Amino acid sequence: MEKNNKGKERISGSEALLRSLLCEGVDLIFGYPGGAIMPVYDALYDYQDKLHHVLTRHEQGAVHAAQGFARVTGKVGVCFATSGPGATNTVTGIADAMIDSTPMVVITGQVGSPLLGTDAFQEIDVVGITQPITKWNYLVKSAEEIPDAIARAFHIASTGRPGPVVIDITKDAQFGEVDFEYKKVNHIRSYTPVPLTKPESIIDAIDIINAAKKPLALVGQGVILGEAEEELKAFLDKTGIPAAWTLLGLSAMPTDYEQNVGMLGMHGNYGPNIKTNECDVLIAIGMRFDDRVTGDVTRYAKNAKVIHLEIDPAEVNKIIKADVAVLGNVKETLPLLTKDVKPNTHSEWMEEFKACDKIENEKVISDEVFPTQKGITMGEVVHKVSKAFDDAAVLVTDVGQHQMMASRYFKFKQSKSIVTSGGLGTMGFGLPAALGAKLGVPDREVCVFIGDGGFQMTLQELGTIFQTKAAVKIIILNNNFLGMVRQWQELFFDKRYASTELVNPDFQMIAKGYGIETALVSERENLDEAIERMAKSKESFLLEVNVEKEGNVFPMVPSGSSVSDIRLE
């Protein structure tokens, strides 16, 4: 290797990129090559032993896989794509990562800098397109800039409220040379990852919590991203406050934790929704009051004082006015509260949740999870699959009815066990995300639930699963419908099923084409055996279950209604 007089190695921009990634601890990249990123792939040829590259079948698959990887490992997901269509194919995944705060660095190749802005072959303004959907993006035009751009990218993606960063690198920068030196970035003047916590906000919050008669804690993904699961438990144990989780907050505490009162939101549990409008103190912990959680905000938690623990100051007062905003990382702020709050049990208040659970069990859950007649329900499949893996698997979902059923009935024992597209609601997310998750935590079981609609949006990634031998357990809940849209058509559009019925291909045959073991279940009596086969298999497995065609997800807070107007049927 050539060395200059300063003792630094002179290497190509492409190699500098790979070395920079190694300095950030990267060992897995999802991507797809093409013209404008070929120098990087050429350099990768010599680094295959250190940097494992997973060739997906579409760039969208690469980004979702990187998201899945990031969500289960807590590390930054990395993907490569070429310029033009390669880059535009990553846009959905980048937007998804942005709205769901997933740390990710996307490297895109760009045409040579003299060609920028000339409508060159496969040229697109990547920085312009991804500006509103990235935490930061940057166009690199020379090899010298690469190490610093990557160092900044990782600092920004992984700190504070995490998010996606796009680094667009021109082909001449990849070919160019640089005296390589890598310095990690830990500070950027214009960027404050974690705002300072005001001591008075802690005092105010403690006063409110101590005076609360009916407090309710809302647990969001902030707890998982901040790795504050223990701090959360300590706070809840001491205060005795019932805690509900958001969709992305699933697995932040064990499902069977005594004070866990279930899921918030449109298809969440009856208790936490009803009780939101009865509680006198709402403690939002690392969550952002999405409209699927709040329903009609003008009729949301009107009796409650709101304490908002949040790392992103822009989230405070965005939707729900906070009486006290406790800024900072919940890993640091929760212990400050725990230290000085008065111990409590709130046992009577807790009983009220149990009464709600009883109602929900009778009206919804028993028929969904333990049906006695009619066809197979989604809920029973989810319940059985969860149990078959001892409630310890990672749950990945696509988007739709099965997503809500899975998030309602799958059980969790450990954190970082949920990978789902919450904010953006991206159909097609599930299969590639499951692949990424499995490669991130190869020792854990990864189950992905997908509808027959969403499966066909990214089913090409069966090829990647086949090639990488990632032992993903794929469960297709097939009702030959775009079920969630159909449900809305049934409830709100006079059952006018416009373009929601699907004529599906033979999924068994497709899976076989990719060498993936399969099972098809249409009768309840065959379900247990098929699930057992899947659970015992050491390889990837596709279980297709023909479920009731017109099953609905309940409870439901209809769009525009208040959370307390939750419908049980």
Place this chain on the structure above:
Amino acid sequence: MQQEFTLTIFSENHVGLLNQVTTAFTRRSINIESLNTSESALEGIHKFTIVVYSTREQIDKLVGQLEKKLDVLKVFVFTTDEIIHQELALYKVPTAALLSGNEIEQIVRQYGARIMEVTPEYTVIEKSGHKAETQELFVKLDKYGVLQFVRSGRIAITKLRTELLEKYLKKLRTEAKIKGIESF
């Protein structure tokens, strides 16, 4: 209540910053009435002055989104009475109109405007002031046929002694010191 706000946005000076800033307005569908960018009194720090009509609540949320942008340092919001502001307008009128009587000259004097350039064909008049004033002059001059007209974005400074940002930067420096970061 809708009212006029003047936003002063301090940022790093990179390619694409204007885009970063304006997408925050676009997302919330807030129309920009006027925009000016320039250097600030602090070396290397850029300053956007943007005028919008909106509600205080909307503006607070907008500021949150703007400050989230990586290269934006800080945003300050002012109501009109909190700042000293000015705009510049240029008017081009036919020189013939100027020669056919002394009315235009009178108007120029009366409005404290200034004749910048006279050619046989046209005359360029300059006036600085608030929008209502430069607009009023336009209406007066248009009787003689304004050939071209342009008004700059608002520029504004606070009634405080130095840039508000200085205090903020000082706070950042202290925080950096607390966190043990040397390379501020």
